[in-house]
Amino acid sequence: MSIDDLSANEIEFFLQLTSQMRMMASDVKRTLLAGKILGSMFFEPSTRTRLSFESAMIRLGGSVIGFSDATNTSTAKGESLVDTVKTVEKYADILVIRHPKEGAARLAAEQSQIPVINAGDGSNQHPSQTLLDLYTIGQSSSLWSALTVAFVGDLRYSRTIPPLIRSLIRMRLCRFILVAPEALRMSRFPVDKGVSTFEETSDLRAALAQSDIVYVSRVQKERFADPLEYERVKDSYSINAEMLTSAKPTMRLLHPLPRVNEIHPDVDVTPHAAYFDQVEFGTYVRQALLFHYLGGKL
Numbered sequence: 443m444s445i446d447d448l449s450a451n452e453i454e455f456f457l458q459l460t461s462q463m464r465m466m467a468s469d470v471k472r473t474l475l476a477g478k479i480l481g482s483m484f485f486e487p488s489t490r491t492r493l494s495f496e497s498a499m500i501r502l503g504g505s506v507i508g509f510s511d512a513t514n515t516s517t518a519k520g521e522s523l524v525d526t527v528k529t530v531e532k533y534a535d536i537l538v539i540r541h542p543k544e545g546a547a548r549l550a551a552e553q554s555q556i557p558v559i560n561a562g563d564g565s566n567q568h569p570s571q572t573l574l575d576l577y578t579i580g581q582s583s584s585l586w587s588a589l590t591v592a593f594v595g596d597l598r599y600s601r602t603i604p605p606l607i608r609s610l611i612r613m614r615l616c617r618f619i620l621v622a623p624e625a626l627r628m629s630r631f632p633v634d635k636g637v638s639t640f641e642e643t644s645d646l647r648a649a650l651a652q653s654d655i656v657y658v659s660r661v662q663k664e665r666f667a668d669p670l671e672y673e674r675v676k677d678s679y680s681i682n683a684e685m686l687t688s689a690k691p692t693m694r695l696l697h698p699l700p701r702v703n704e705i706h707p708d709v710d711v712t713p714h715a716a717y718f719d720q721v722e723f724g725t726y727v728r729q730a731l732l733f734h735y736l737g738g739k740l
């Protein structure tokens with residue numbers, strides 16, 4: 443449901459299982475979840491999260507049923523989320539749910555007899571994304587060194603950034619630099635920041651030059667009550683290759699994707715671009731989650 447439900451040790455366990463999934467030969471993996479069915483329930487648009495969960499299930503030998511557009515289901519006739527869950531659970535062994543309402547996945551999990559994985563609930567949580575972000579950060583940095591991590595963009599509505607910050611605080615020492623326009627600043631700072639520190643700035647270039655990790659997010663258009671407010675802030679920050687010339691050579695630029703205008707495609711060919719690595723790592727993270735929650739042991 444939430445990355446905050448996992449202890450640092452449990453997060454570490456999933457990151458290790460992710461590495462094992464990454465290393466394992468595909469013909470061995472193909473039998474791990476044979477006969478199991480994933481119910482894939484997406485009430486909100488998705489490309490990577492849905493397709494990577496479905497690909498993960500198929501690559502572990504399982505099958506997938508579900509929907510990517512709830513307007514083609516009985517939801518359009520007025521059926522409740524709980525009734526939909528109570529139905530799909532009869533056809534599947536595990537559910538993955540994305541929903542625009544915060545708390546929807548938890549409600550589903552409380553009603554469901556089978557495991558439920560939250561694939562994003564409103565602006566609240568997106569725990570499999572947090573795991574793949576942590577995995578990607580772990581690939582490019584030593585756990586023991588203090589990290590300077592900049593977060594750029596929509597810190598207010600993003601469901602990936604605040605949980606990632608809280609997880610990093612629990613796992614390692616960080617200096618956080620938050621770069622956002624006034625309207626998109628993080629609404630709540632973590633109560634316990636441990637030994638980590640926070641700075642807020644609007645100086646994107648300075649943040650790019652100082653950071654080991656830069657995590658950029660899309661302005662979350664669908665969460666704005668006022669479309670004019672979105673128009674005002676939508677192009678607040680945009681990073682191109684020229685702006686990275688003063689970055690540390692090892693700096694890695696992450697983005698959960700989709701990007702709109704935040705990262706120019708000319709960044710893709712620089713050694714900083716890590717966002718398509720995140721896409722790949724997401725398939726291993728989701729294999730680890732499906733395998734574990736379906737009772738698999740290596």
Ligand code: NCD
Pocket residue numbers: 490491562568571601602659660662698699700
């Ligand atoms: C993110 C999401 O849905 O929260 N995308 C994703 O799952 N990779 C980020 C976003 O939509 O901006």
